[in-house]
Amino acid sequence: MDAKRKYTRLVQNVKENIDKDATLKKRIENRNRHQAKNKDLWQKVNLDALVERFAPGSVPEINSNGKIIFHTPGSNVQLVAEATIGSVRIERLDLSGQRRYLDLDGVLRNNITVDGKTRGRTKEEYELATHFRIKKLDEM
Numbered sequence: 001m002d003a004k005r006k007y008t009r010l011v012q013n014v015k016e017n018i019d020k021d022a023t024l025k026k027r028i029e030n031r032n033r034h035q036a037k038n039k040d041l042w043q044k045v046n047l048d049a050l051v052e053r054f055a056p057g058s059v060p061e062i063n064s065n066g067k068i069i070f071h072t073p074g075s076n077v078q079l080v081a082e083a084t085i086g087s088v089r090i091e092r093l094d095l096s097g098q099r100r101y102l103d104l105d106g107v108l109r110n111n112i113t114v115d116g117k118t119r120g121r122t123k124e125e126y127e128l129a130t131h132f133r134i135k136k137l138d139e140m
Contacts (some may be wrong), residue, residue, distance in 0.1 A: 033094075035131070042128065
């Protein structure tokens with residue numbers, strides 16, 4: 001539970017300092033409002049297991065957007081966790097554009113096959129496939 005404990009400490013840091021930066025506070029509130037609509041639909045994940053698989057040995061850091069990043073130097077994948085809503089995404093750093101997030105198997109989920117036909121996922125379908133809720137300590 002090392003990654004989860006580090007994440008929890010950084011969440012406290014973000015929450016304690018959020019009022020010092022009005023722009024960042026507004027940005028985080030807007031993200032939370034948007035994500036709160038679907039967060040109950042997201043699959044729950046064990047952050048320790050996710051870090052072990054996609055960012056082993058990483059030291060989490062808070063970026064300028066108030067997100068907590070787990071990245072192993074030299075890797076093209078990082079975990080991007082929201083500090084105030086408890087979500088995480090798996091990001092491919094070697095891709096450009098907005099749709100560079102992976103599912104739990106490490107696969108891009110930009111498209112979906114329905115009735116034998118492949119089409120691009122809607123924004124809502126994509127977000128459901130690439131956003132995950134971080135389990136609380138007592139759920140792990």
